[in-house]
Amino acid sequence: DIQLTQSPSSLSAFVGDTVTITCQASQAVTHYLNWYQQKPGEAPKLLIYDVSNLDTGVPARFAGSGSGTDFSLTITGLQPEDFATYYCQHCDNLPRFTFGPGTKVDIK
Amino acid sequence: QVQLVQSGNEMQKPGASVKVSCQASGYTFDTLGIAWVRQAPGQGLEWVGWIAGNTGNAHYSLKFEGRVTMTRDLSTSTAYLELRGLKSDDTAFYYCARENIPRSLDSWGQGTLVTVSS
Numbered sequence: 001d002i003q004l005t006q007s008p009s010s011l012s013a014f015v016g017d018t019v020t021i022t023c024q025a026s027q028a029v030t031h032y033l034n035w036y037q038q039k040p041g042e043a044p045k046l047l048i049y050d051v052s053n054l055d056t057g058v059p060a061r062f063a064g065s066g067s068g069t070d071f072s073l074t075i076t077g078l079q080p081e082d083f084a085t086y087y088c089q090h091c092d093n094l095p096r097f098t099f100g101p102g103t104k105v106d107i108k
Numbered sequence: 109q110v111q112l113v114q115s116g117n118e119m120q121k122p123g124a125s126v127k128v129s130c131q132a133s134g135y136t137f138d139t140l141g142i143a144w145v146r147q148a149p150g151q152g153l154e155w156v157g158w159i160a161g162n163t164g165n166a167h168y169s170l171k172f173e174g175r176v177t178m179t180r181d182l183s184t185s186t187a188y189l190e191l192r193g194l195k196s197d198d199t200a201f202y203y204c205a206r207e208n209i210p211r212s213l214d215s216w217g218q219g220t221l222v223t224v225s226s
Contacts, residue, residue: 043217089213099153
């Protein structure tokens with residue numbers, strides 16, 4: 001099974017900052033690497049699918065990139081509504097889903 | 109618009125079973141799968157299993173194999189998660205989510221809190 005790790009586990013940033021969260025897979029994945037945002041008391045929300053594609057309605061300040069075992073989510077110009085926990089997720093062909101442990105982004 | 113509406117919160121005793129429902133609307137239910145994901149209080153997301161909308165074939169996380177059954181009812185566009193032999197560490201929010209192409213979960217239910225306590 002593929003395992004996902006994320007770093008950092010948490011970070012503090014100012015509104016307007018650019019932040020990058022990384023997700024590392026235990027073996028190379030070719031696609032199906034997705035990113036979710038979750039705010040307290042809410043269900044997760046899909047941000048990016050298949051490495052770099054923004055889901056409908058997701059602001060362009062979110063960007064996903066990567067290949068092989070190393071992937072990243074970058075938020076350019078943090079907004080107050082972006083303070084949340086972010087999860088990467090992979091799915092194999094079974095399908096079997098795996099989530100990363102999450103990265104909490106809070107206000108400095 | 110796509111909506112997934114889950115059944116209400118549950119409180120169960122250790123060893124009991126729970127069945128959570130997830131009624132879908134706004135799309136053709138049998139064209140896409142439904143995944144179940146749980147989240148213990150203050151913890152991360154954990155995949156429980158997935159059921160195909162068309163065939164009803166299900167795949168479960170090895171962690172829950174033998175204790176979990178996922179089914180769906182095409183007539184009501186509803187997916188079900190049954191978890192048996194409940195333990196205190198099964199206490200969590202259980203979410204259903206629509207699996208869309210490619211292999212992403214693009215719509216989520218509101219979550220059902222299952223509390224296991226004697």
